[in-house]
Amino acid sequence: MIPELRASASTACAVRNTIILGDALAVLPTAPRQSVHLTVFSPPYDGIRDYGKDWRLDYQSLGSELFELTVDGGVCAVVIGDGTKNFAKSMTTFRWAVDWVDRAGWRLFECCIYARHGNPGAWWAQRFRVDHEFILIFFKGDRPRQFDKSSLMVPSKHAGKVYSGTDRLTNGGFKKIEPKAVNDMKCRGTLWEYATSNTEGNRTKLEHPATYPDKLADDLIQCFSKPGDLVLDPMCGSGTTCVMAARSKRDYLGIEINESYYEIAQRRMKEEVENDVRLF
């Protein structure tokens, strides 16, 4: 059952570094326009979990509202997937992406694959096991105001070798490349791989049924925000985004509609931020 909102229009406004119990679509309109630098969240999608019979997510209003709240150059990352019914995918991810770009004003920076290794999901006899979700990364304006890939580096396969050869041109011809040493490290590509969401062994976080890995939230925060920025999670569940933001000296704002999940998030803030316990 959806709990009574505690965040009224007058109390929910310009506060930072807090988690609010309420409906994101009621709380967000009370927040100051152009104040959010980065939003990282995962919405419930396609009825995969039961959030009550009256629950329904108006993703179009959410896209417009988040756009209004975001600063020029700000980024919004949505971790989302598609349910399957009668052998067909729901297309939810694609609907969100097209609507947010064509109507709400967002631009799509990238659609990364979040590979969830070890995911116990459906091993069906007649279809593939689904072991990925998407990370839709939207931005507002001309380009992201912050992009720091230093925490996303991985070892280069050909480190220590010298690269020489040719590049193929669009007209089919070849261009010779000057010999160049391959760097030891390179930025990861669009495949982002994580073990299942709670390899950190966090018992409090485990009380929520649908979390994403701490490291996934942290990777996005390190890349697309700076210390002092405001990081928002409008559906914060167990508080993963808020915990990671606070630990990296970002301001945070979390919103959660379900009272038990809200309490988990509050506990995590206490256990992991106030007491500075790091689980990865």
Ligand SMILES: C[S@@+](CC[C@H](N)C(=O)[O-])C[C@H]1O[C@@H](n2cnc3c(N)ncnc32)[C@H](O)[C@@H]1O
């Ligand atoms: C997939 S979970 C998010 C988990 C989170 N990323 C984590 O790692 O803990 C989605 C959350 O959205 C919350 N939710 C659903 N509708 C909401 C709404 N309208 N406003 C705020 N929260 C909502 C659900 O209660 C649920 O906890």
